[in-house]
Amino acid sequence: MAEARKTQDHIDRARAQWAKQLPDLDTGPMDILGRVYRLSRLVTPSIEATFASFQLDRGEFDVIGTLLRSGPPHRLTPTELYRSLMIASGSLTHRLGRLEKAGLIKRVPSDRDGRSLSVQLTDEGIDRAAAAFRQDMASEAEAIAGFDPEKKAQLAGLLRELNLAVEAHLSRQGPPEPAED
Structure with missing residues (x-):
């Protein structure tokens, strides 16, 4: 046993x-x-x-990480952000307020529409997002270090296929029905 x-x-x-x-x-x-x-x-x-350890919660990192990986000028509209993050716009508004107060983002006039504001990483936001992500990747690499490298590659490929299959299934289903009150 x-x-x-x-x-x-x-x-x-x-x-x-x-x-x-x-x-x-x-x-x-x-x-x-x-x-x-x-x-x-x-x-x-x-x-x-x-x-x-970088004075961020996971949701805040998701925002600044998304802005960082979008590439220079590290700027997206709030709509682009919440679509990328798959969260409600109200949740994003709260996160943006905290990040702006911390000096990690700033709101700048949109390139496409002068009436709206885009969200852009500050230099401090770029530095903190990069440092946090580097540390996260080191920690995650350590967690799977004992797993065979060939099996890691095989598993990554299989999980990619699974992810694509689940995404395709969900897209065929359409958006979930709103809950009744």
């Missing part, structure tokens, strides 16, 4: 429990999506600690 526990992970044990309680239910999707979710939950505290 001790040997089986060394080769079984949390998902294997959960599926075995579900098989006893609901033997007619196929829990196969947990093999993939359950493990992806669990891995995300396992590394989240480390990622959040990294960003906190």
Whole structure:
């Protein structure tokens, strides 16, 4: 039994429990999506600690990271930002306020519409986003360092295919129906 526990992970044990309680239910999707979710939950505290060491929460980093990776002049409209981040515009407004107060972003007249403002990283925002991302990537690399390099490449390819398949499925479904009050 001790040997089986060394080769079984949390998902294997959960599926075995579900098989006893609901033997007619196929829990196969947990093999993939359950493990992806669990891995995300396992590394989240480390990622959040990294960003906190730069006086950022994860949502704030998502904003300045998106601006940084957009390339010079590191400027996007609020609409471009919230579409990229897949969040509600109200959530973005709150984040932008905090980041502007911290001096990491500034609002500048839009290149396309003089009536609206774009969001642009400040020099401090560029420096902090780059430093935080470098540290995050180092931490994540350390977390998977013990995994075989060939298997990493294979897994990355398979996860890309899975991501594309799920995105295609969801796009065929259309946007979710709003919840009724």
